Amino acid sequence: MRTITHLLVGGLATTAILTGTAVTATAQSDKITDKRADVVQYDDFEEDEAGTILDRADSLASGIEATSATVKHSKKSIKVTIRFADLTRQEVQAGAVVRVKGSKQPRYLISSISRKKVAVYDLKGDEMKQLCTGKQTKKAGKKGTITFSVKRTCLKKPKAIKVQTGVSRFINFDNESFTIYQEVISSSRVRTPESTKWLKAS
Numbered sequence: 001m002r003t004i005t006h007l008l009v010g011g012l013a014t015t016a017i018l019t020g021t022a023v024t025a026t027a028q029s030d031k032i033t034d035k036r037a038d039v040v041q042y043d044d045f046e047e048d049e050a051g052t053i054l055d056r057a058d059s060l061a062s063g064i065e066a067t068s069a070t071v072k073h074s075k076k077s078i079k080v081t082i083r084f085a086d087l088t089r090q091e092v093q094a095g096a097v098v099r100v101k102g103s104k105q106p107r108y109l110i111s112s113i114s115r116k117k118v119a120v121y122d123l124k125g126d127e128m129k130q131l132c133t134g135k136q137t138k139k140a141g142k143k144g145t146i147t148f149s150v151k152r153t154c155l156k157k158p159k160a161i162k163v164q165t166g167v168s169r170f171i172n173f174d175n176e177s178f179t180i181y182q183e184v185i186s187s188s189r190v191r192t193p194e195s196t197k198w199l200k201a202s
């Protein structure tokens with residue numbers, strides 16, 4: 001699980017730093033429609049850093065081809081819903097990287113730790129301290145969804161947040177080799193997750 005979490009941090013957090021400057025907007029919910037046929041397969045991170053972008057059939061077959069992600073920032077919680085073309089029943093890991101107002105770096109990672117749970121990690125420093133857990137629900141199959149939410153108090157009640165999301169699936173993982181499918185939610189890019197607008201807790 002550690003490897004999976006680190007992958008999400010690497011993939012999502014790194015790109016978050018590169019994402020442009022802040023645009024202030026009043027909103028509490030934002031939906032990003034995902035580009036189609038854009039699941040990336042990696043067979044080795046050292047030899048295959050860029051991975052392979054799968055075509056439509058193989059993206060669907062990966063079981064994690066996403067169609068959209070919706071983020072809601074309410075007074076009590078932060079809720080993410082990722083929708084899929086045909087979601088696998090096998091284990092997948094969903095994640096979100098959260099920026100808060102006043103911080104240039106991504107501040108928190110929310111990541112699946114089991115089928116029914118996510119954890120929030122503090123990205124400040126190298127330790128990736130786990131701050132709390134939240135609930136996750138998964139509906140597999142056509143038009144399937146993964147929804148997770150965490151309490152806003154766990155993220156110290158941020159005034160506004162920007163969120164990037166993605167999903168990963170490991171196949172045949174052992175210490176020597178693995179295949180991973182990764183889907184980042186973006187309307188235009190394949191490896192860079194798109195950030196929501198600034199979402200206020202209103």
Ligand SMILES: [Ca+2]
Pocket residue numbers: 034035036037038039065066067183
């Ligand atoms: Ca997609």
